[in-house]
Amino acid sequence: MTPRRILVTGASGYLGRRVVRAAAGVGEVVGTVHRNVLDGVETVVVDLTDRASVHRIVKAIRPAAIIHTAAVNPGRGDEGTMWRVNVDGSRHVAEAARAVGARLVAVSTDVVHDGTAAPYPDDARPSPSTGYGRSKAEAERVMVEALASTTLVRTSLVYDLDEMDRGTAGFAARLAAGEEVGLFSDVVRQPIRAETLAEALVALVDVDHPGPLNVAGAEPMTREAFGRAMLAFWGIDDRGLVRSVRAAEVAPSTPRDLRLDCRLAEMLLDRRFPGVAEVLAEAERLSGASPPETPRA
Numbered sequence: 354m355t356p357r358r359i360l361v362t363g364a365s366g367y368l369g370r371r372v373v374r375a376a377a378g379v380g381e382v383v384g385t386v387h388r389n390v391l392d393g394v395e396t397v398v399v400d401l402t403d404r405a406s407v408h409r410i411v412k413a414i415r416p417a418a419i420i421h422t423a424a425v426n427p428g429r430g431d432e433g434t435m436w437r438v439n440v441d442g443s444r445h446v447a448e449a450a451r452a453v454g455a456r457l458v459a460v461s462t463d464v465v466h467d468g469t470a471a472p473y474p475d476d477a478r479p480s481p482s483t484g485y486g487r488s489k490a491e492a493e494r495v496m497v498e499a500l501a502s503t504t505l506v507r508t509s510l511v512y513d514l515d516e517m518d519r520g521t522a523g524f525a526a527r528l529a530a531g532e533e534v535g536l537f538s539d540v541v542r543q544p545i546r547a548e549t550l551a552e553a554l555v556a557l558v559d560v561d562h563p564g565p566l567n568v569a570g571a572e573p574m575t576r577e578a579f580g581r582a583m584l585a586f587w588g589i590d591d592r593g594l595v596r597s598v599r600a601a602e603v604a605p606s607t608p609r610d611l612r613l614d615c616r617l618a619e620m621l622l623d624r625r626f627p628g629v630a631e632v633l634a635e636a637e638r639l640s641g642a643s644p645p646e647t648p649r650a
């Protein structure tokens with residue numbers, strides 16, 4: 354039997370690289386890249402904002418499923434680029450998936466919510482308060498419009514233990530330069546290990562769930578607690594430069610409580626999505642080394 358083809362958009366990204374690894378276990382993987390390269394897997398270069406290219410590539414590859422991770426995240430491009438990639442690009446992917454009869458699992462975010470009505474059920478209507486959140490909420494809408502069966506995976510901050518996540522890397526760079534880093538003590542998220550999320554995305558290919566589905570780590574924690582835990586895990590000396598700050602005072606549009614109810618995804622996938630303390634404790638158990646302290650909020 355020919356293995357089924359799974360197309361992973363954003364294969365060169367932090368999450369996409371882990372999705373490629375997880376998908377390799379269940380099918381023949383092809384990844385899309387844009388500006389970067391990825392070795393060890395078949396890749397095609399495509400700009401998702403180019404509708405004709407997306408259709409041509411998807412038609413040529415004829416995947417059984419597409420796992421759509423590509424996006425422009427906050428700080429990675431101006432609002433126009435973010436909108437073109439996140440909204441137009443996602444529409445192109447969903448239309449192309451429909452054209453070849455491919456299953457589509459797409460990555461969304463907890464930031465489609467404004468943080469005033471947590472914990473959010475899977476089907477909570479988006480209420481974004483940031484430009485990024487608005488682009489991802491519109492991406493959700495256009496994908497479902499193009500292909501009603503699309504699963505929209507709303508997730509939280511993504512990190513892993515074999516490569517520093519972008520947020521922590523940014524904090525580390527500022528600390529190394531002797532700059533202060535302010536971490537929000539009034540913003541609550543449910544960080545998820547990228548490897549866990551990648552495995553869930555691949556498993557969802559075989560689950561019929563149209564529309565939004567929350568997939569996030571089990572432990573709600575403040576952005577400050579998460580930031581400090583990651584800096585400690587990577588052995589970064591905070592040099593007394595990390596400050597506790599309140600988003601309410603310095604960045605009022607930041608959604609503050611983004612807890613997600615993930616019980617349905619746990620049930621559908623028959624697995625748990627461990628929280629940060631549990632992931633770090635398990636890593637410590639496996640390595641036999643002493644763990645960094647996980648600060649509690």
Ligand SMILES: NC(=O)c1ccc[n+]([C@@H]2O[C@H](COP(=O)([O-])OP(=O)(O)OC[C@H]3O[C@@H](n4cnc5c(N)ncnc54)[C@H](OP(=O)(O)O)[C@@H]3O)[C@@H](O)[C@H]2O)c1
Pocket residue numbers: 362363364365366367368369385386387388389390399400401402421422423424425426429438442460461462463489508509510511512
């Ligand atoms: N990181 C988080 O904490 C977080 C939290 C919630 C949700 N998410 C969502 O998770 C997904 C993955 O995020 P990530 O952090 O892994 O992102 P990332 O590391 O920044 O990777 C983004 C990917 O998108 C690709 N891309 C960007 N512009 C493109 C374009 N015009 N055409 C084609 N591909 C393009 C990039 O390709 P090149 O590198 O080749 O240019 C890269 O592979 C996104 O949908 C994001 O919204 C992330």
